[in-house]
Amino acid sequence: MALSKNKIKLYRSLYQKKYRDKENLYLAEGKKNVTEAIQNAPESIIEIICTEDFLHNTAITKGINVEVCNYNTISKISSLSTPQPIIAILQKPGFSNRFSGEVKDLTLVLEDIKDPGNLGTIIRLADWFGVEQVICSENCVDCYNPKVVQASMGSIFRMQLIYTGIASFIHMIREKGIEVYGTSLDGHDIFESEVAFPSVLVMGNESSGLSEEVKKAVTKNLLIPSFSKNNKKSESLNVSTATAIALSEFRRQCSYSK
Amino acid sequence: MALSKNKIKLYRSLYQKKYRDKENLYLAEGKKNVTEAIQNAPESIIEIICTEDFLHNTAITKGINVEVCNYNTISKISSLSTPQPIIAILQKPGFSNRFSGEVKDLTLVLEDIKDPGNLGTIIRLADWFGVEQVICSENCVDCYNPKVVQASMGSIFRMQLIYTGIASFIHMIREKGIEVYGTSLDGHDIFESEVAFPSVLVMGNESSGLSEEVKKAVTKNLLIPSFSKNNKKSESLNVSTATAIALSEFRRQCSYSK
Numbered sequence A, B: 001m002a003l004s005k006n007k008i009k010l011y012r013s014l015y016q017k018k019y020r021d022k023e024n025l026y027l028a029e030g031k032k033n034v035t036e037a038i039q040n041a042p043e044s045i046i047e048i049i050c051t052e053d054f055l056h057n058t059a060i061t062k063g064i065n066v067e068v069c070n071y072n073t074i075s076k077i078s079s080l081s082t083p084q085p086i087i088a089i090l091q092k093p094g095f096s097n098r099f100s101g102e103v104k105d106l107t108l109v110l111e112d113i114k115d116p117g118n119l120g121t122i123i124r125l126a127d128w129f130g131v132e133q134v135i136c137s138e139n140c141v142d143c144y145n146p147k148v149v150q151a152s153m154g155s156i157f158r159m160q161l162i163y164t165g166i167a168s169f170i171h172m173i174r175e176k177g178i179e180v181y182g183t184s185l186d187g188h189d190i191f192e193s194e195v196a197f198p199s200v201l202v203m204g205n206e207s208s209g210l211s212e213e214v215k216k217a218v219t220k221n222l223l224i225p226s227f228s229k230n231n232k233k234s235e236s237l238n239v240s241t242a243t244a245i246a247l248s249e250f251r252r253q254c255s256y257s258k
Helices: A005-013 A017-023 A031-040 A052-057 A071-077 A116-128 A146-152 A166-175 A212-217 A239-255 B005-013 B017-023 B031-040 B052-057 B071-077 B116-128 B146-152 B166-175 B212-217 B239-255
Strands: A025-029 A045-050 A066-068 A086-091 A106-110 A133-136 A160-163 A179-189 A199-203 A220-223 B025-029 B045-050 B066-068 B086-091 B106-110 B133-136 B160-163 B179-189 B199-203 B220-223
Touching (some): A005 A017, A005 A071, A017 A025, A025 A031, A025 A146, A031 A045, A031 A086, A045 A071, A052 A066, A106 A116, A106 A166, A116 A133, A116 A146, A116 A239, A116 B239, A133 A166, A166 A179, A166 A199, A179 A212, A179 A239, A199 A239, A239 B116, A239 B239, B005 B017, B005 B071, B025 B146, B031 B045, B052 B066, B071 B086, B106 B166, B106 B239, B116 B133, B133 B166, B166 B179, B166 B212, B179 B212, B179 B239
Parallel strands (some): A045 A066, A106 A133, A106 A199, A179 A199, A179 A220, B045 B066, B106 B133, B106 B199, B179 B220
Antiparallel strands (some): A025 A086, A045 A086, B025 B086, B045 B086
């Protein structure tokens, strides 16, 4: 009925990247995320920690370790301001950093996404729009950051995420004859561009967008046009909403007759 | 060189809705938001509070009251976990709750959006996509909540926002012969639907979507299709990203030849 002090300390440390890397573990918090972990990555679950109430309230598959403890103990581990009464401890998947060399259909590349909420939301979008893999630059926030896991709403358990140097990734992809599309404020109107498939879409950093190096490396830069009637219009879209629009337009173009 | 204790207390209280309503004031924090306030709503600014450094660092129009004080004092007023060295105190615009009765082009209606970050992001999107007014149900989070102002990135100063009963609003609009589109998981594929203009788009609450009452009141419910190849696919999109996709598709349909 109790977690050892050492375990609490270990699990609590997982909100820091260096300990996630050292231990090869990460956390998923709350009923929604833990349920998704059980459904999508049961083999990765080291154990589930929850209150007595939650044990009866959540469908936990046989064979998964469960440690029942009080809410106070869970609060000590949680990274959330309002801790949830259930947390899963998971092993990080082995595929990180390994790229198969194949690009089928639609691949998403992210350059230096810093905000964990944005990365989580983008992973959720990628899942919705059938993206097969998300390639992150090495300066992107760690996808096992608890806030990323939280915002992905379970999609992190279904998505292949690879951290690598993206400029060389783009060059390698282009050598295979595959189109790589960037997004930038001086690009071509996405609604007037014809997108080829398979293809790769590259989204840039929250404040600076794509680096000059990446902008030059891509086949074509696309722009999401503004329809503001205001002279004093807004200058940009948030990167998650821009990714939503671009992925949606890519899918519309490849799936519906024009 | 110093703000009175009473003023600090008053401004600090503005992170609570009841004091914003009582005083008819709200806050905009950080250089980006304050600069947007100066450019878009200078007549609403009661005063700007900033550090000496920021005074020389920000283009403040003549005639605007500025109170220079130290960072410590500003921190007492700020609602942010990392306070910014510049804050504007603004008067709320008078148009709230008043609807002109006219719907031109594209109007956005929000039912019970609870998360301030989502509302701010949606206001920013509405600005980008040339939405003329945003109608919020009375249970939406207050648009003058500091986190909404923050996430809107200045768009709040350019957007007409009205809080009202949305079911009766939708009935009134439909009596004028204008189409009202809802979004729901059992709607018609948005990419296979033809959107009429002028039109009204209704987006629902983060977890429960549109209420049954609103779903029945609209002309047509639209669905953003998932392209996930996964059986265990994600169940929904975040409301900000769904709004981004819907507004973008509405604009594409009305502005580009098919």
